[in-house]
Amino acid sequence: MSGVAGDSLMVWDMDGLAPSEGRVLVSGLKWGGDAIGTQWAADNKTVFLKNDKTLIALDSTTAMPEQRVITTSALLYSRAPKGDGLIFDDDTGMNFVSVPGGLPGQPQHAEAINAQWTWSPDGVHFGTEGVNVKLFDTSGPQLASTDVYPLMRTYASSPSFSHDGTYFAFNAGNGTQALMYGSVAAPADVKPLNGVMQGSEGRAARWHPKKALIAYNVAYPPNFEATQEWVVADVSGAEPSLPVVIPVTGDFLRWLPDGTTLLMLDAEHKQLTLVDMEAKPPTLAPFVPAPMAGIAYETVSPDGKVLGYSTEGKLLLADLNMPATPPLSVNPGGQEDATPYFAWTGDGQYLVIDVSSETFEKASIKVAKVDGRKLSELVTIMAPRSVQGFGWSLQPPLTP
Structure with missing residues (x-):
């Protein structure tokens, strides 16, 4: 897992019962101007870092690795979900480059516009x-x-x-x-x-x-x-x-991973609803009532069994196989009116939570081992500081 904290890019190994000590890949990052952004490559080893307009590739397995510069004028970028491709745009337009094993090739111009x-x-x-x-x-x-x-x-x-x-x-x-x-x-x-x-x-x-x-x-x-x-x-x-x-009028939230069921927000009944699309015609299974304050953020575990959603500073975990079961409420701490950003690691073993504190100027990162809806004790792996997002090498499947 990676995260930008203060002026450093850090990574943690997540293959044990608890995260490893943080490892610094880059220090002395510049704040101001363009936001600092990181993405993991599909090889689960290379990290792309954009600081101001310089875009580099880093080997995450060693501390303070060589900084392999891709471009010094990047505006936006995104890595391919598979393979070693990378797109970035700069003052000349859009470009494509292959970065096999973290080694940048020669960029190819794609479009003259951004x-x-x-x-x-x-x-x-x-x-x-x-x-x-x-x-x-x-x-x-x-x-x-x-x-x-x-x-x-x-x-x-x-x-x-x-x-x-x-x-x-x-x-x-x-x-x-x-x-x-x-x-x-x-x-x-x-x-x-x-x-x-x-x-x-x-x-x-x-x-x-x-x-x-x-x-x-x-x-x-x-x-x-x-x-x-x-x-x-x-x-x-x-x-x-x-x-x-689809026999529900409202917001389409997502297909569940197995593709048999939709998760919808029923606008009329203010209800999260599962729609069985394998049935002829499709059938409904009312899920949990939607929070009065609304759902700020929602995501489904990689195995498709648990829905996590946040509202009013709390994280709720609902069992998708047992729609009538009340959701489990988790209070991660931090600002009472903050919305915790959270996500599963790609293998579904950990839940990672970005917790705001000190009137949103700082945040801490906490993790818990996950077994269905059961969470181990939340462990703080980064004390409150200026944090700008996190990500991990075990990428979850993309939702088209």
């Missing part, structure tokens, strides 16, 4: 927004791109990808309208995704974690405002299947 981009889960392709969507292929010695045509309107968002990178979807219009989808193998043949009613349009896309299914909410004429009505369609055939209505 467009938004999205990685495919396969780590081979990425897509960009613009007057025409572009799909890039990083598998060859040279970066290759394909324009996606036709567009129904004048602008499109960067695409999202299916779980295996076979299909993509994007919004045309001003980047929030007219949901379209296509195949990476034949990107010119894009089709619209509509609702059940003739003339309706799809909006926000939520890909299934294992199949070529896509959930999306629907907009209706004449104003085409996005609604809280959701449907699911199969895009694996020559044409999309007829959409299946």
